[in-house]
Amino acid sequence: MMLISGLMLLLQTAACLDRFCRFNQFDPCYAALGHKLNVLMLLDTSEYDMKIQKRINYNKGTDPLCRVKNDMIKKNECDLYSNRREVTVINGTLIINRVIRADSGNYTTFFYRSDGTETSTDLQVNVEAPIGSVEVSVICSSSGVMRASCSSEGDQLLYSWIELNGDSLTDGNSSINLDVGTDGNITCSVKNHVSHGQTTINVKSCSSEL
Numbered sequence: 001m002m003l004i005s006g007l008m009l010l011l012q013t014a015a016c017l018d019r020f021c022r023f024n025q026f027d028p029c030y031a032a033l034g035h036k037l038n039v040l041m042l043l044d045t046s047e048y049d050m051k052i053q054k055r056i057n058y059n060k061g062t063d064p065l066c067r068v069k070n071d072m073i074k075k076n077e078c079d080l081y082s083n084r085r086e087v088t089v090i091n092g093t094l095i096i097n098r099v100i101r102a103d104s105g106n107y108t109t110f111f112y113r114s115d116g117t118e119t120s121t122d123l124q125v126n127v128e129a130p131i132g133s134v135e136v137s138v139i140c141s142s143s144g145v146m147r148a149s150c151s152s153e154g155d156q157l158l159y160s161w162i163e164l165n166g167d168s169l170t171d172g173n174s175s176i177n178l179d180v181g182t183d184g185n186i187t188c189s190v191k192n193h194v195s196h197g198q199t200t201i202n203v204k205s206c207s208s209e210l
Contacts, residue, residue, distance in 0.1 A: 017130055017195055023109050023121040030193035031099045033129040033155075041109050042092040045071045051110040052094065054080055103127055128155040130195035136188045138178070140206040146178040150188035152197060162187040181205045 021029035022040040031037040042048060050068040057063055066078035068089050073081065081087040086097035096103060104127040110120045132153030139147050150159055151174065159174045163186055178186070183205045189198040 019194065021123065021125075023107075023123045025123065028124040028126050031096075031103060031125055031127045032194040033099055033101065033127050035099055035130070035194075037096045037099050037103070037125075039094040039096075039123065039125075040092060041068075041089075041094055042111065045092045047113060049112045051112070052080060053108050053110065055106045055108060099127055101127055126193070128192050128194050130154055131157070131190050131192060131197040134188060134190050134197045134199040136186070136199050136201045138201070138203050145180060146182060146203065146206055147175060148178055148186060148188070148203070149175040150190065150199075152190045154190070154192055154195070156192045158191050160189045162189065178203070 017032040017035040018038065019029070019031050019035070020038045020040075021031075023042075029037075029039065041050060041052075045068075051065055052068065053060065053063050053065040055063055064080040066080040067074040071089055071092065073087070073089050081096075084096075088095050088097075104125055107123045107125060108120050109123075110118060112118050134150065134152045136148060136150050139149070141147070148161070150161075157174075159172060161173075161176055163184070182203060185200050185202050187198055187200040190196065
């Protein structure tokens with residue numbers, strides 16, 4: 001077998017990885033590892049005191065929490081984001097300027113009115129490492145069969161392949177077999193919940209390389 005070094009024509013990755021979620025959304029919130037996450041808690045915070053609690057043991061008395069009053073984190077009552085200066089609350093939005101793996105989890109925000117009434121909303125946060133550079137290689141066998149392989153860094157990667165004419169080759173596989181005599185461009189596209197990237201290379205038929 002021999003490796004065909006295809007000409008890389010295009011490398012494209014998502015530029016902005018800031019994520020925006022809200023506490024009353026139905027779907028999970030996907031955050032990009034190392035990037036910014038904005039989570040809307042409440043549009044008008046003037047009437048409420050708030051408590052953000054990460055549900056680990058599902059026990060209000062032991063699960064880590066962070067109290068918010070007058071739109072500010074009460075540092076002396078916050079063991080959820082302790083010693084993390086990059087975590088703030090502004091205009092009812094929880095802002096994490098640099099997401100870490102430990103930010104994954106199930107959260108509940110409690111809202112307390114001055115009359116003693118309480119409401120709450122839940123949110124599941126999933127942290128994923130974004131897509132890295134996408135690399136494609138093609139191996140040509142002695143029988144003339146070519147196999148293209150695609151690789152990238154990141155979590156929960158989903159692969160898809162496209163030919164020059166725009167036809168989809170296959171979805172979900174990082175490697176595919178190419179028809180004998182394939183000559184032209186192929187594109188590998190990689191994505192997850194927080195980013196995407198793709199690379200296009202030019203391949204020549206095995207007969208022209210052997």
